[in-house]
Amino acid sequence: MKAIECLKYGSHENLVLTEVEKPKPKENEVLIKIKATSVTASDVLIRKLNEPLIPRFILQLIFGFGRPRNSILGMVSSGVVETKGKNVTSFNIGDEVFAYGSVSPTKRRFGSYAEYICLPEDWNIALKPLNSSFEEAAAIPYGGLLASHLLKKTRINRGDKVLIYGASGSIGTMTIQLAKLAGAHVTGVCSSRNFELVKSLGCDEVIDYTAENAASQLETYKYVIDAVGNGKSSALKEKSKKALIPGGKYISIDHGTPLTPKKAFMNLKNLAEQELIKPVIDSVYPLEEMAEAHKYVEQGHKIGNVIITV
Incomplete structure (x- = not known):
């Protein structure tokens, strides 16, 4: 599958389009064919990793030294369930879903800068709001x-x-x-x-x-x-x-570690379906222009979300 890999920490130019092996879902996971993801301020922070010495060391303990342990960044995704593990009961093949690859500080998975991602069915994943496009759904979870x-x-x-x-x-x-x-x-x-x-x-x-x-x-x-x-x-x-x-x-937002429980995720889905909240999209880039999207977000003047179509 196509994916964007971060070869090392630093410049947006370290984000390159590559071919990697398509993931296979475990018994409790779904395989999502990604339609859209987003470039967040957190993605840029991890890619740059230009924090002062002690915070940088702590971040590298978490994410990897020299380069991200998982070279495919991204935690937001929207797309279609292509296949699923034998124990999955919450989703069916063909379901249109959106997801955020973090439920808690210890349950976190990157990898949405790609054509496919696997996630456990009980994480922050749900049928996307019926009134949202894939791009709009991808603009909901992070913010x-x-x-x-x-x-x-x-x-x-x-x-x-x-x-x-x-x-x-x-x-x-x-x-x-x-x-x-x-x-x-x-x-x-x-x-x-x-x-x-x-x-x-x-x-x-x-x-x-x-x-x-x-x-x-x-x-x-x-x-x-x-x-x-x-x-x-x-x-x-x-x-x-x-x-x-x-x-x-x-x-x-820098006070403490943000918590991202499933209850909050489902509340956002419900509010979006009731049109009580609406995501804001600044711009949309294709996957191949991920480096340019990072360069834009890094400038710090985006309005709402920058979305990547896959």
């Missing part, structure tokens, strides 16, 4: 699960003010929608060119982080949610960390 993880740390009551820093990214666009469903009054921080998008997703207020008067637009919030993490900062971001009401809380 949706991480947004769910962030919101799990809150107790939002109707009318509570929530600030979302990085509102236009894959995590931010989902965090807006989930926070609105919880009843929050949402202020989104992003570039002014993305104001209309984040308003369409539910933002009540918007702040351009590049504006000279950005800090003066801050109010006080019950929750300040950082959806981009430590890799990006600004004067506004530093001030927003303290723009809290008494008892308020600053929550960063």
Whole structure:
């Protein structure tokens, strides 16, 4: 099968199109013929691996030294069940599904930068939302699960003010929608060119982080949610960390290890089918242009998700 392999950590040019052996499902696994996957910020972080010495060493313990232990990256997939193991009862051949290759920190599998992937039937895999294309389905899990993880740390009551820093990214666009469903009054921080998008997703207020008067637009919030993490900062971001009401809380995507339980995954499927959330797609690349897609995501200005068609 065709796949994109990461030959070594570093440049996007280390991602190359190769031919590898097609995987075979175990007794409890399904083989998915992939139609779409996505390039996430986490994929770029793993591929680059240019963290400071100690974090880099820890990451290489997890992912492999010199090059990824699994040279085929990617954890998001949507596609069609081509075959299945003899013990699989939840899916049938021909089912259209979407999946995320992580259920917990100890149950994680890469490999969606390819034509096929095998996953256990009881992991984060489900029939794709009936009203979603394969591309849209592939844009749900990453941002949706991480947004769910962030919101799990809150107790939002109707009318509570929530600030979302990085509102236009894959995590931010989902965090807006989930926070609105919880009843929050949402202020989104992003570039002014993305104001209309984040308003369409539910933002009540918007702040351009590049504006000279950005800090003066801050109010006080019950929750300040950082959806981009430590890799990006600004004067506004530093001030927003303290723009809290008494008892308020600053929550960063870089705080702790994100949990991605099956319950949260199925909730996203149900919300998408009810059209209560919608994934945002920035651009779509073919598998052969994976390196270019990584180069684009690495620039840090994508809106929502970058999708790869297989």
